[in-house]
Amino acid sequence: MKRLASLFPDTMFTRLFGLAVAALLTTHLVMTSLFLFFEPPREPPPPPASTARASAPPLLASTPLRHAPPPPRSHFPPAFWLGQLLTLAIMSLVAWYGARRLARPIQHLTHAAALLGDNLQAPPVQETGPRETRQAARLFNRMQDKLRLQMAERSRFLAAVSHDxxxxxxxxxxxxxxxxxxxxxxxxxxxxxxxxxxxxxxxxxxxxxAKEEAWQWLNVTALLQAMAEDAEELGHRVQVSGHADRVYTLPASLRRCLENLLENAMRYGGGAAEITLQRQDGELRIDIHDHGPGIPEAQLDVVFEPFVRLEESRNRHTGGTGLGLSISREAARRLGGSLTLFNAAEGGLTARLTLPLDHGAALYRN
Missing domain, CATH: 1.10.287 (Helix Hairpins)
Known part of the structure; x- marks a missing residue:
């Protein structure tokens, strides 16, 4: 069942195409059955007259008449079956194209909805397709504009209060x-x-x-090596291992996210940190590990809240305002990825930034 589901995913395109193919098969079966059932019997050709007179036995009065067997029905010629197959193939190709055209606006709307959760500045949905899909796209774009205005108003209000x-x-x-x-x-x-x-x-x-930023290609390995060199100039020890190709991302957001994570690792890990890059299953994983005291398991999610600082190891006397991890997680979500914290088995804390490679590639193709 899992293999069948992977070959035929439950999508709108699969359902439309399957419905069209089922209708075509049913139509062909019904037409073929009708031809076989209602086809008139084939009359055998009459024998030649001379042969019939020579081979015909003399009729005897005492010989009873026998009924002749019904003539056999004709079979469809190969040309008929070839025509049926060609018609089915052509109609299936047309059904595939039509189902793909009908499902494409819904796919675009689904992709836009996924982007909206990561970036309010995502481009609007193209209002194409049937009337229902155009109306859904129009309403979606209107909702996105309202959300963008509300977030901008909130940011202006909080910025004004903080400034005053x-x-x-x-x-x-x-x-x-x-x-x-x-x-x-x-x-x-x-x-x-x-x-x-x-x-x-x-x-x-x-x-x-609130800042609008353009998606660009970025060499993540070079970025992390430059950050490690800057940290070493300040007297810290940062090691970078692994390699990653270019990714299509928001450079400023990614840099700020990594800078906050690296700053936390050096601050609470004795000025030393280890950065590991790994590509696996279509994702880019960036692990930043420190050798500090770590975080209690029950508070691994709490520290992502704004202005939250742990009194035992991450208090205000060691620096920081409690916004670094919040900014990093918001940046990770804006990039379509995720940020998690976990205590390493050998001690210390590891911050894992996971970025899906197909997310940026899909944006680049669009």
Whole structure:
């Protein structure tokens, strides 16, 4: 059953084509049965007159008359069957073409719906095909425009609020400088710095979320090697193993995602990290492994929430605002992939970025 399902997937094209072929086969079978059933019997040719007189025995009065057997029915000639096969082949080809044309708008709509979950800036669906599919595509494009406007309005609102908060923070910083207690002044200054860092991270997050970016070909191996060289110049140890060909992706989003993951690995892994590239089953896997304390299993998904920091190993005193993993996961989704965290068996934490290679290739073909 699984092999049959792989050969004939349950799609709209398969159903339309199967229905057309079944109708053609049924029509041919019915017509052939009617010909066989209602065909008139074939009359045998009459024998020559001389032969009939010579071979005919004398009729005896006492000999009873026998009924002649019914003449045999004729069989279809080979030309008839050849014509049937050619007609069936031509009609099947026409049915295949028609089913493909009818199913193509639905396939485009399905592909656009998959892209919408990853990128609101995806191109609109072409309004082609029958009236029903054109109407569905028109409604889908309208829904995409409304979602894009709502997300842009949300980003503008949050950016305005984050920007306006800088004014009271500046006043608090000036008043804090007037305090006589040096210890209290230092604690308040640290809190103000933390709030300013969170505001900067929020603005950067919103700018990245609302930014329109073009898909381009990118050499991922060269990108990771350049990032490793930059980290080594700062005194960190980063090793890159494996190789990946060019991928069709969003370069800025992919770079920011990898930079956040590598920064976390070096920050919590003692300044050392290992990057592994692997292509498998039509996917590109990028593993960034550190040798830090790891994360409790129950909190592996919680750390992806904005402004979430673990108090034991990833607290505010070690740096960070709790937005790095959120930005990385959103970037992975925008690229059509996924980001997961898991504790390695030999210790440390591994961040795995999985990018489907056919996702970008399909966008490039379209």
């Amino acid at each position: 908060l800088r004014t009271p923070l500046t006043r608090i910083r000036l008043r804090c400088a007037q305090l006589d207690d040096a210890a209290l002044q230092a604690r308040l200054g640290k809190d103000i710095d933390d709030m300013a860092a969170m505001l900067d991270a929020t603005l950067a997050y919103l700018r990245d979320d």
